[in-house]
Amino acid sequence: MTFVESIKTCLLQKYISVQGRASRSEYWWFALFSYVVNFVCSFLPLISIVVSLALIIPSITVAVRRCHDLGKTGWLILAPAAGIILGALIMCTAIYTQSESMLSAGSIILILGALGGVALSIYFIFPGTQGANKYGEGPYVFTEQKATVQG
Known part of the structure; x- marks a missing residue:
């Protein structure tokens, strides 16, 4: 494509x-x-x-x-987003309550969410499943020499 x-x-x-x-x-x-x-x-x-x-x-x-x-559920993209949003909310609460330990916990959760986003992006580099899977026909046409994307 x-x-x-x-x-x-x-x-x-x-x-x-x-x-x-x-x-x-x-x-x-x-x-x-x-x-x-x-x-x-x-x-x-x-x-x-x-x-x-x-x-x-x-x-x-x-x-x-x-x-x-890739043969996975689309709900997979929520995991990094949930970590980032939860971490940010905890950090905002920590700033309001002036809790350093809560701020640290929120920071860690936010960083883990961001790392999850990076991991998901790396996962998206891998080729999809060949042929049909439970989500439909593949976007690729396989020949002996190469795979091309269907129009």
């Missing part, structure tokens, strides 16, 4: 769809697109907020479909 095909798929065809599977190229091209667009828009605060909010849903849905391609 090309860069443009990935953007069309994620923004126009499967904006809110968590059904099916996403190839590595679909996921990583869309991630690159999201990072670049968010960086460029970061210089215009109001536009940056609107663009970031518009890209949240397709970013989540393509990550869920990428999990499906």
